[in-house]
Amino acid sequence: MAQPADHALAASVATETGDLLVKTRERLFAAGAGTWEVRDTGDFEAHRHIVERLSEALPADAILSEEGRDNLDRLTADRVWIVDPLDGTREYSEPGRSDWAVHVALVENGAPTAAAVALPAVGRTLCTEPGPSLPESHNGRPRLVVSRTRPPAAAVIVAQALDAELMTLGSAGAKAMAVVMGMADIYAHSGGQFEWDNCAPVAVARAAGLHASRCDGSELEYNFADPWLPDLLICRPEYADDALEALRQVIEGEA
Structure with a gap:
């Protein structure tokens, strides 16, 4: 089972990566970069940061990243981090859009046990410990x-x-x-x-x-x-x- 340090690591890595992506996007927009340069640079820098942080903290754990080469040794690993360094590259490359995210999750025996989702453009990270408080249901149609x-x-x-x-x-x-x-x-x-x-x-x-x-x-x-x-x-x-x-x-x- 995931330990408190795993939940904290997921949250910190997702938040750090989100901060990096915000700064990267601002820098590229200021330099007049095109859509594909913004997308590709964001993907690359976010993936590199996540892999470096997880590998440094937990070198025995496997990693499956959207942006990385898949090492199938993960199939026999007890702990696998499944990450999306930049979820929503299209939105990320459009100035002013905030509906993109960073995903960091630890999987054990096929189930996610610790995770975080950062919404960097709105400065918020939601994680598994402490879990978010679900707001009361609203009146009206779903x-x-x-x-x-x-x-x-x-x-x-x-x-x-x-x-x-x-x-x-x-x-x-x-x-x-x-x-x-x-x-x-x-x-x-x-x-x-x-x-x-x-x-x-x-x-x-x-x-x-x-x-x-x-x-x-x-x-x-x-x-x-x-x-x-x-x-x-x-x-x-x-x-x-x-x-x-x-x-x-x-x-x-x-x-």
Whole structure:
């Protein structure tokens, strides 16, 4: 099981990386850098910082990073850090946007046990210890957070079943943390993500008392040879049964 030092390390590394990314973006924008230079530089510098910090603090632990070469020795490791150094590169490269994140999670036996999600542009890091306090439910229709482009099928199904209103955000981490912070009630995604897209957000969401599962209600598991994850549901507990029922009906109808 994760120790207090693991939770603290996840939070500090995510926060430090976020601070680095904010300064890097400001410097590049000031220099007139183009979109791809901002994205690539942010990805590279954030990945390097995270790997250096984790390797220095815990050299025996394995690391799976979106931006790094995958070493499959992690499959037999007891402890694996799954990280997304810059979740939402598109939003990061657009001046003024704050819906991007840094994900740092420790996985043991397939389950995330310590994690942090930094929202650097708003100066906030949410972590597993102490877990976030879930705000009281708001009055009115449930709010379902979706991507800025076309909503995935899972979101459309849940929105119709629960008469939810849609709100748009960029990165997966920003969407999940919107539910944690009470700005949204449901985040349903289908069409696929990678483990680093939702590992840390799932851990933080659960620490806040939210429901988190696959769209069929099954467990989310991590550290597979193929890090692809087909779907995800994060929501306030009062919406979990209805959302899962709507999704299961569609899944069973397609079988």
